[in-house]
Amino acid sequence: MQSKKGTILSGMRPTGKLHLGNLFGALENWVKLQDEYRCFFCVVDWHALTTAYEDTEDIRDNVKEMVIDWLSCGIDPEKSVIFKQSDVKEHAELHLLLSMITPLSWLERVPTYKEQLKQIEGRNLATYGFLGYPLLQAADILLYKADAVPVGEDQAPHIEFTREVARRANYLYKKPIFPEPATILNEYKVVPGLDNRKMSKSYDNIIEISIPPEKISGKVRMMVTDPGRIRKNDPGNPQICSIYAFHRIFNTAGLSGIEESCRAGAIGCVECKKDLSGWMQNFLAPVYDRRRELENNPRVIDEILEEGREKAVKVARKTMEEVRQAMGV
Numbered sequence: 001m002q003s004k005k006g007t008i009l010s011g012m013r014p015t016g017k018l019h020l021g022n023l024f025g026a027l028e029n030w031v032k033l034q035d036e037y038r039c040f041f042c043v044v045d046w047h048a049l050t051t052a053y054e055d056t057e058d059i060r061d062n063v064k065e066m067v068i069d070w071l072s073c074g075i076d077p078e079k080s081v082i083f084k085q086s087d088v089k090e091h092a093e094l095h096l097l098l099s100m101i102t103p104l105s106w107l108e109r110v111p112t113y114k115e116q117l118k119q120i121e122g123r124n125l126a127t128y129g130f131l132g133y134p135l136l137q138a139a140d141i142l143l144y145k146a147d148a149v150p151v152g153e154d155q156a157p158h159i160e161f162t163r164e165v166a167r168r169a170n171y172l173y174k175k176p177i178f179p180e181p182a183t184i185l186n187e188y189k190v191v192p193g194l195d196n197r198k199m200s201k202s203y204d205n206i207i208e209i210s211i212p213p214e215k216i217s218g219k220v221r222m223m224v225t226d227p228g229r230i231r232k233n234d235p236g237n238p239q240i241c242s243i244y245a246f247h248r249i250f251n252t253a254g255l256s257g258i259e260e261s262c263r264a265g266a267i268g269c270v271e272c273k274k275d276l277s278g279w280m281q282n283f284l285a286p287v288y289d290r291r292r293e294l295e296n297n298p299r300v301i302d303e304i305l306e307e308g309r310e311k312a313v314k315v316a317r318k319t320m321e322e323v324r325q326a327m328g329v
């Protein structure tokens with residue numbers, strides 16, 4: 001335990017069931033980090049409210065669905081602290097106290113702020129909570145004095161922002177309260193969606209992590225291949241084919257064989273897809289089984305979150321005592 005390299009915190013908004021893009025873009029990294037670091041993984045349900053404050057009826061279910069996905073992919077409550085943001089009220093207190101020292105201009109210039117304002121339509125995002133999104137994230141991280149935060153590239157500015165807030169607090173209150181957390185950029189495998197665009201819920205082109213094994217080949221059949229290949233003997237280009245991108249991830253043998261046969265027009269897409277479905281079933285069937293097991297014991301999820309809450313609160317309380325002391329309240 002004590003030989004670990006330091007503390008890590010990361011979080012995900014509870015958007016419901018995760019898809020293969022989430023698995024190979026983020027979750028797989030978390031699973032690996034568990035052995036090297038003391039890890040806190042947080043379901044950030046308050047962050048869900050910063051944009052989806054009008055339709056909240058699914059948030060509680062989504063929290064559970066996401067935790068089930070985490071566990072079935074190998075996040076381990078014996079190794080990591082798995083908890084829900086709203087269970088640890090100290091996140092709110094730290095957010096409030098840090099809001100006193102955070103210049104508005106810092107929040108306004110966070111690149112995701114302006115981008116999302118433009119991208120998300122049909123909602124009024126001229127809210128206090130939405131502007132404060134990165135500060136709530138900073139509070140998540142600093143509360144546990146995380147040394148590092150594993151995230152995708154899009155989130156890197158938020159970690160940079162967190163370092164600035166930490167530095168400002170340490171400077172103003174003349175105490176090294178918070179370490180400045182490093183960014184660990186997630187290693188990322190390219191995961192195209194069914195239509196060969198990036199896999200994303202908003203494109204409606206996803207494959208869920210928890211797909212039942214018998215449904216895999218149906219999805220794979222829908223996937224786009226090299227559009228230039230019309231007849232079976234036409235030479236293909238695997239580099240632009242989403243099936244090939246998936247072979248890269250799931251196929252633990254014969255990759256070069258496929259590349260060559262495809263380029264030579266010696267293998268048909270139907271066969272290539274069948275082959276892939278088999279590899280995916282091998283990989284995803286155990287994930288599915290673990291999900292089924294957890295779904296049959298829903299109390300387990302509550303217990304894991306309760307245990308996580310207890311462990312998280314211990315650390316959070318300690319940090320808050322220091323912060324209150326430093327800030328004179």
Ligand code: TRP
Nearest residue numbers: 009010011012013044047137140
């Ligand atoms: N903003 C992150 C995202 O949208 C989620 C998040 C909230 C987070 N708090 C965090 C990530 C703390 C890392 C650390 O993906």
Ligand code: SF4
Nearest residue numbers: 236241243262269272
């Ligand atoms: Fe893609 Fe396989 Fe068809 Fe080649 S043979 S285009 S890699 S599906």
